[in-house]
Amino acid sequence: MPTAIAVTSADLVLPPTDHQTPTAALLPHPDAQPLDAxxxxxxxxxxxxxxxVALYPxxxxxxxxxxLHTVxxxxxxxxxxxxxxDLPPLGVAVLVRQLRQLSVCDFGAGVLASAARLLAHYVYAGALLHSVTRLDRVPVGLKSHAKSWVPGSQFGVLANPAPQLVRIGTGEQLAGPEFGTHLLVARGQSTSAWVTxxxxxxxxxxxxxxxPLPAASPKWWGTAKLIEFAAFLPDISILYQLVASVRREICSWCGIDLIGDRCGFCSAPLVPPEPVQGTA
Structure with a gap:
């Protein structure tokens, strides 16, 4: 059986891109499920x-x-x-689907869990917003705050992999990926055509x-008048190559295989190798 992927909201489970991609398990809010269950x-x-492997925003x-921690x-x-x-909701959903795709490959659970940090760098997640007055997850300057009070103002905001904000109509453009991607678009209360x-x-x-727009998106972006988007690598063969190309290590605490500098299961940092002492 492949490693189970779990999420905290059903709208973080995007439709599979093929017949092999498994779904994700749902970990409900405490109000919806008793602890013993x-x-x-x-x-x-x-x-x-x-x-x-449970992923949550x-x-x-x-x-x-x-x-989650109590269980x-x-x-x-x-x-x-x-x-x-730290991704916006739609970006989380994209990353969840990518891990679901990879869960049927020959990666161990430790590699799969630590791959989330690697693959997040290749997700370009942002939104078109009609106001940034309540946006607190991406740096916003005073001028942008002031301009958001002007009727008809629109802003393009990138939250990942690097924060950026531009005012639409000024000729500025958000920095995009330099590799082939698909673009997922979730519309809130906005009819703007700028994204497409x-x-x-x-x-x-x-x-x-x-x-569909994730339920948590309006709160995350500070407004319901938005269009959220996420550009991502859709091809499982490329995702596989990215993960497989990274050197595997063994967690010094729990002994599981991992990639990167931190274990996804016990959160222990990778211990650097001891320097080789020279001989006299």
Whole structure:
């Protein structure tokens, strides 16, 4: 069985791109599921899949995040990875689907969990906003705040991989990927055509696909009058090559294979090798 991928909201589970991509398990809010039921469900997942990689946005309510850690503590399991992501909701959904795609490949659970940090660098997540007065997750200058009060103002905002904000209509453009991507577009209460008619051609995306707007997006961006977007690598063979090309290490704490500088399961940093002492 492939490593189980779990999420904290059903709208973070995008439709699969092929018949092999498994779905993701849902880890409900504490108000929707008693603790004993949450523990039982997680235990079944661990028994069936061996390992569980749970991904959730950094904007997740504190009570929900505490529930995830409580379940792992009750089970006293080192087979549950809790990955907190700083991406906007649609970007989280994209990354979740990529890990779902890779979960059927020959990567161990430790490599799969630590691959989330690597693949996040290749997700260009942003939004078109009609106001930035309540945007607190991307740096906004005083001039932009002032201009957002002008009727008809629109802003292009990039949250990942590097924050950027431009005022639409000034000739400025968001820095896009220098590799082939597909663009996922989720419309809120905005009828602007800027994302599809300006951004997509400028970024030379290969395909534009509409998606429902995640429920957490208006709060994340500070307004419901938005269009969220995320450009991503759609080809599983490229995703596989990216992950496979990184040197694998062994976690010094839990002993699982990983890539990068931190274990996705126990969060222990990679210990650098001891320097070789010269002989006299």
């Amino acid at each position: 949450a523990v039982a469900d997680m235990q079944v997942m661990v028994e069936q899949h061996g390992y569980v 950094a904007s997740l309510p504190a009570a929900h995040e505490r529930r 792992r503590s009750v089970l006293e399991s080192d087979r549950i990875a809790l990955l907190r992501l 008619e300006s951004l997509a051609p400028a970024w030379r995306v290969q395909s534009v696909v509409d998606s």
